[in-house]
Amino acid sequence: MKENFDSIVIHYDEIGLKGKNRTHFENKLIDNIKSKLKTISKRCIRESGQITITIDSKSNIEKIRDILTKIPGIAHFSFAKRSELDLEKIKKQSIAIIKEKDFKTFKVDTKRHDKNFRIKSPEVNAIIGAEINETYNKEVDLKNPDLTLKIDLTSRNSYLSYEDIKGVGGLPTNKKQKVVALLSGGFDSPVAAYLMMKRGCEVIFVHFQNQNQMTGSVQDKIIQLAKQLSKFQLNTKLYIVPFEKLQKEIIMKVHSTLRMLVYRRFMIKIASKIAAENRARFLVVGDSLSQVASQTLENLESTYKDSEKHIFSPLIGMDKKEIIAISRTIGTNDISALPYGDCCSYFLPKHPELKATAGKLQFMEKEFDIGSLVEEAVKSAKLKEF
Ligand code: ATP
Ligand code: MG
Numbered sequence: 001m002k003e004n005f006d007s008i009v010i011h012y013d014e015i016g017l018k019g020k021n022r023t024h025f026e027n028k029l030i031d032n033i034k035s036k037l038k039t040i041s042k043r044c045i046r047e048s049g050q051i052t053i054t055i056d057s058k059s060n061i062e063k064i065r066d067i068l069t070k071i072p073g074i075a076h077f078s079f080a081k082r083s084e085l086d087l088e089k090i091k092k093q094s095i096a097i098i099k100e101k102d103f104k105t106f107k108v109d110t111k112r113h114d115k116n117f118r119i120k121s122p123e124v125n126a127i128i129g130a131e132i133n134e135t136y137n138k139e140v141d142l143k144n145p146d147l148t149l150k151i152d153l154t155s156r157n158s159y160l161s162y163e164d165i166k167g168v169g170g171l172p173t174n175k176k177q178k179v180v181a182l183l184s185g186g187f188d189s190p191v192a193a194y195l196m197m198k199r200g201c202e203v204i205f206v207h208f209q210n211q212n213q214m215t216g217s218v219q220d221k222i223i224q225l226a227k228q229l230s231k232f233q234l235n236t237k238l239y240i241v242p243f244e245k246l247q248k249e250i251i252m253k254v255h256s257t258l259r260m261l262v263y264r265r266f267m268i269k270i271a272s273k274i275a276a277e278n279r280a281r282f283l284v285v286g287d288s289l290s291q292v293a294s295q296t297l298e299n300l301e302s303t304y305k306d307s308e309k310h311i312f313s314p315l316i317g318m319d320k321k322e323i324i325a326i327s328r329t330i331g332t333n334d335i336s337a338l339p340y341g342d343c344c345s346y347f348l349p350k351h352p353e354l355k356a357t358a359g360k361l362q363f364m365e366k367e368f369d370i371g372s373l374v375e376e377a378v379k380s381a382k383l384k385e386f
Contacts, residue, residue, distance in 0.1 A: 048113035048154035073172030078161035105141035171200035178280035188286030302358035
């Protein structure tokens with residue numbers, strides 16, 4: 001980059017609303033940024049209600065952008081050039097930073113985050129605007145400018161930038177807020193997991209490996225999904241649970257119209273144990289109301305009914321289209337679209353039960369030695385960490 005940015009200004013929305021806990025959230029976000037940027041960030045501090053990072057002017061901007069757009073808690077950020085709190089220096093720097101930019105119209109948008117600087121924002125806008133107009137002969141357009149020069153004034157520095165990059169938003173990852181997400185190879189569950197990460201949870205993944213899946217390629221796909229999602233948090237665990245034996249038993253003992261529901265109740269029992277082992281508080285699934293037969297209100301009620309852990313379904317009110325749109329922004333869409341053996345046909349009868357009661361499912365489950373089946377599944381799970 002020709003601009004040789006030396007800083008990044010990070011803005012956060014919701015942390016700002018946290019009242020007394022604000023510092024706690026800010027410190028968490030700073031720690032998370034430092035841990036993700038490692039040596040790239042030379043200094044990462046709180047400065048007048050925002051976070052500023054000092055970087056080497058030769059840093060790989062694209063790489064940093066990719067990392068910062070995936071850190072929960074960051075609402076938006078800009079690569080910037082730092083200057084002292086001195087109007088003449090700000091003028092000079094403003095002219096320099098936009099030198100190579102191609103634009104016809106512009107505006108200056110100053111924010112005094114600290115009233116230390118004696119000149120008010122509108123006045124700074126006017127002074128710097130006049131300087132740019134004089135130097136480059138460009139016109140001011142306050143409504144729809146080609147270029148917006150942003151000036152952030154903190155208690156000690158001024159930061160100049162012209163591109164505002166959108167982040168994840170939400171809240172910084174808190175390693176103590178753990179949940180376990182049931183991750184299938186589809187489009188929905190990765191989005192459900194992401195939405196929990198966005199709210200500050202650390203998500204542990206559990207995948208149940210189906211009988212008819214070609215082991216290698218499915219594992220590959222699930223690992224790819226978990227790896228992509230791991231970019232949004234600090235540490236990621238993925239449990240792959242072999243499910244073949246249990247599936248066979250379900251096929252033998254449960255009527256085809258109910259198999260999917262018994263199957264899902266077993267997944268929940270096993271995932272609850274893994275959650276308990278990891279001190280995770282909730283389970284997370286990618287259910288969306290009435291998207292498929294197993295997700296009618298009645299079936300969801302009986303599926304969730306006996307779960308040891310409470311279950312979150314962050315996609316419950318979302319349309320498929322909305323889910324797909326998010327999957328594109330988080331980079332899981334292309335991975336989810338890869339072919340894989342979805343649940344076998346024994347679990348997808350032509351006319352599945354739409355209103356199964358929990359009692360009916362509990363009755364079916366009497367045929368199983370649930371305790372030892374669950375224990376065996378948990379024991380045989382393979383753990384991968386990213
Ligand atoms: P997805 O697109 O995430 O696969 P779906 O619409 O295909 O969801 P189902 O197959 O009915 O829905 O599964 C509902 C939810 O159950 C999934 O979102 C996921 O949380 C969980 N789930 C289903 N299959 C598996 C599996 N093999 N391993 C782990 N979780 C699963
Ligand atoms: Mg699925």
